[in-house]
Amino acid sequence: MFEDENGNRPGDWTHRAQRKQQANTIIGKDDAPKDQQKKWYQDTFWVIFFLVVFWPVGLFCLWKTDWNIAIKIVLTIVVAIMVIIAFNLSLQVNASLQG
Numbered sequence: 757m758f759e760d761e762n763g764n765r766p767g768d769w770t771h772r773a774q775r776k777q778q779a780n781t782i783i784g785k786d787d788a789p790k791d792q793q794k795k796w797y798q799d800t801f802w803v804i805f806f807l808v809v810f811w812p813v814g815l816f817c818l819w820k821t822d823w824n825i826a827i828k829i830v831l832t833i834v835v836a837i838m839v840i841i842a843f844n845l846s847l848q849v850n851a852s853l854q855g
């Protein structure tokens with residue numbers, strides 16, 4: 757109805773040629789061969805997400821990434837220290853509640 761000379765309508769954000777492509781093709785995730793594509797647990801977002809939300813899975817994901825070994829060691833130590841602190845705090849709270 758209200759198309760310009762290229763066939764685009766108001767509010768169109770994709771090219772006509774891209775409309776039938778899959779989203780992964782548009783953003784370039786299918787460009788790499790299948791064996792070189794990252795797995796979901798190697799994605800930086802999921803590593804950080806699971807380190808914060810559920811640390812055992814986060815540590816697994818961390819060690820499956822291609823990050824520098826020094827970063828992996830430092831983050832593992834930080835998570836271990838935080839787990840120890842949380843455990844000690846829970847023991848103190850339980851002890852103070854009991855008597």
